[in-house]
Amino acid sequence: LTMFMLLLASATFAQNPVTGKVIGGKDKQPVPGATVTVKGSVAATQTDADGAFRINAPEKSTLVITAVGFTTQELTVGKQSNLIATLEETSTSLDEIVVTGYSAQKKKDLTGAVSVVNVDQMNKQPTASIADQMQGQAAGVTILGSGQPGEAPQFRIRGFNTFGNNSPLFVVDGVPTTNIADLNPNDISSLQVLKDAGAASIYGSRASNGVVIITTKKGKGKVKVSYNGYYGIQSPKSGNVFDVLTPQEQGDLKKLAIKNTADRSGTAPNFSDALYGNGATAVLPDYILPVGAMEGSAAVNPDLYNINPNYTSSAEYDAFYRITRANKTGTDWYHEIFKNAPIMSHDVNVAGGSEQGNYLLSFNYFNQQGTLIETYNKRYTVRANTSYNINKHIRFGENLAFSLQDNPRIAILDEGNPVSMAYRQHPIIPVRDIMGNYAGTFGPTGLGQATNPVAARERSINNKGLGSRIFGNVYGEVDLLKHFTFRSSFGGEYYSYNNRSFNYPTYENQENGQTNSYNEGMGNGYNWTWTNTVNYQQDFGDHNVKVVAGTEAFAAGGQDMSASARDYFSFDPNFTNLSTGASVNGAPGSGRYAESLYSLIGRLDYSYKGKYLVGATVRR
Known part of the structure; x- marks a missing residue:
């Protein structure tokens, strides 16, 4: 006990009061609110308005000083009682240039809520979707999705605003769009999220759910050819995922x-x-069909087995004789539809630049096989970005991307989706019967009405979802006077798509569809945006004024059609089309749309000594 008290006293008396000051930046100004912690202990304090601090720390201990916008520094406590800690600004300092509505500003001059995403960190995630890569990269931004390959990104900025569409407006190289699903993540140079009305209001009502501004890469320096690629395996969750009984x-x-x-x-x-x-x-039966039969039963006669999976008549269906052996150990339906799946990306780009201009040409091939069987997303993307300086006052350039995509989608939220069916299907039912055809709930009562999810997915193997899109803009900039810059940008997109699917007749379920049918839909559309702005910026002593004024015209249109036929005598995908069906399956449908918008835009930003900021925005 005496020894313990002596040690405690020794430790107590070793705590020395340490004072100091934290300064930072190029001008070595005090850093208020910096956190000072004794490494390896819970002792901590913060600097006051003058950057000063006081803390008890043992001699030879280490102080860890952290502050937002500065690098972390460690100092060793010696015999001195007054320390000076000099922090260096990080790359995310307030002088960082941020692209906002129709202009670029220093981060410290922003009056709205803007999150800057670390693109290099974001691209470390192997996925084709920018939405997936942004998960957890920006405060207040939530990404929702099912994990289906090629799924359109679902961004939620600061929660849900309505029960309807909550998607933000995307602006890529100054061109507004609602679709970034085919944008190659490796082509992105910077990404900002405008989260509140102060930052996003210059885009009008389309920005009610926030704005995501994306700038693609430019070339610089000597000619450089680079390759970036990866190959990986995606694995579904292991174990008894649905916690199903045997x-x-x-x-x-x-x-x-x-x-x-x-x-x-x-x-x-x-x-x-x-x-x-x-x-x-x-007592578990040996067979589900014939119902409840045991091994050796006369009812189980393989010679009578009769199923034609591609039947075309009710009479043929009624003559089926099914034999399905019970799976007494239980079918793991989750892992019957979810398997390990490969994912790969190959990206090659050529870039370079000089004082006269710059260029970048990139090619990307992406292939993701879904962990849900018979789902995938294959995408080919080509991008060409160039800019030229005619002289130091006149510049022009273009950003252009073309993509091809093969991505048959499934309605994952429908009642009959395969995940729901895998959850509902009884484990005593095997995937296939004794002859390798599909098994299901047909026959005995008490097994419900769920469909065989493996059958549903494998029957979709020839379904297609093909799409193409060209997106980009051309622009020009002129420095008119000393403080004025005029910019004109014309951009937009043209897209087309074709979806086709074949519905096979079923025979293994409690409720079977005995009609085969073929469905096809196609469409195309366009939109364009023409933006003309004048930027003015000037300093008047301690006063800084920035003004953006201009006009923007937008137009969009498109059309689509769909039709269905049924009663095919052959299910060969090379034969099935709308003209080879015996009869029309419902009336064909079509539609078209057109819209346009013209706006006057303006924004004023004023700052005094770089500390007091006022901003005003108008769009009508």
Whole structure:
């Protein structure tokens, strides 16, 4: 005890009061609010308005000083009692240039809420979707999605504003768009999120859910050829994901339910069950079809087996003789539809530049096989960005991207989606019957009406979702006078798509669709935006004034059509089209749309001594 008290006293007396000051930046100004911590302990304090601090710390201990916008520094406590810590500004300092509405500003001059995403860190995530890469990269930005390959990004900036569309406006190289799903993440140079009305209002009502501003890369320096690629394996969750009972446990549970119901009503339990036997304890059958049959039963005659998966008549369907062996160990339906899947990306770009201009040419191939079987996204992207300086006052350039995509999508939220069916399907049902055709709920009662999710996915193997898109802009800039710059940009997109699918007749389910049908839809559309702005910037002593004024015209249009046919005698994908079906499956549909918008835009930013900021925006 005495020794312990001596050690405690020694430790206590070793705590020395240490004072100091934290300064930072090129001008070595005090840094208020910096956190000073004794490394390896919970002792901590913050600097006051003059950057000063006081903390108790043992001799030879280490002080860790951190502050927003500065690098972390460590100092060793010696015999001196007064320390000076000089912090260096980080690359995310307030002098960082941020692209906002129709201009660029220093971060310290912003009056709205803007998040700057670290693109290099974002691109370390191997995915084709910018939405997936942005997850967790910007405060207040939530990304929602099912994980389906090629899924359109669902951005939520500061929560949900309405029960309808909550997607933000995307602006790529100054051109507004609603689609960035085919944008190659490797082509991105900077990305900012405008989160509040002060930052986004210059874009008008289209920015009610926020704005995501994306700038693509430019070339610089000597000619450089670079390659960036990866290959990986995506793995679904392992184990009993749905926490499903075994077939024996399900049978026992059903028998227990019968007993409990009888006990409550005061009657004798009727344990009779076509699938689990007539006793109080469930006995699993060897076969589901014929219902409840055991091995050696005369009802199980493989010679009578008769199923034609590509049947075309009800009479043929009625003559089927099915034999399905029970899976007594249980079918893991989750892992029957979710498998390990490869993902790869190959990106090559050529870039360079000089005082006269710069250029960048990039090619990207991306292939993601979904962990859900028979889902994938294949994308080819080409980008060409160039800019030229005629002289020091006149500049022009273009940003152009073309993409091809093969991405058959599934309605993941529909009631009959494969994930829902895998959850509902009984584990006693195998994926296939004794002859390799699909098995399902057909036959015995009590197995529900879920469909075979493996069958649903494998029957979609020839479905296609093809799309192409060209997107970009051309622009010119002229320095008119000493403080004025005029910029004109004309950009937009043209896109087309074609979707086709074939619905096979089913035979394995409790409720079967006996009609085959083919569906096809296609469409195309365009939009263009013409923006003309004048930027004015000038300093008057301690006063700085920035003005942006201009006009913007927008127009869009498109058309689509869809049709369906049925009763095909051949299911060969090279044969099935709208003209080879025996009859029309409902009336064809078509539609078209057109819209336009013209706006006057303006913004004023005023600062006094770089500390007091006022901003005003108008758009009408």
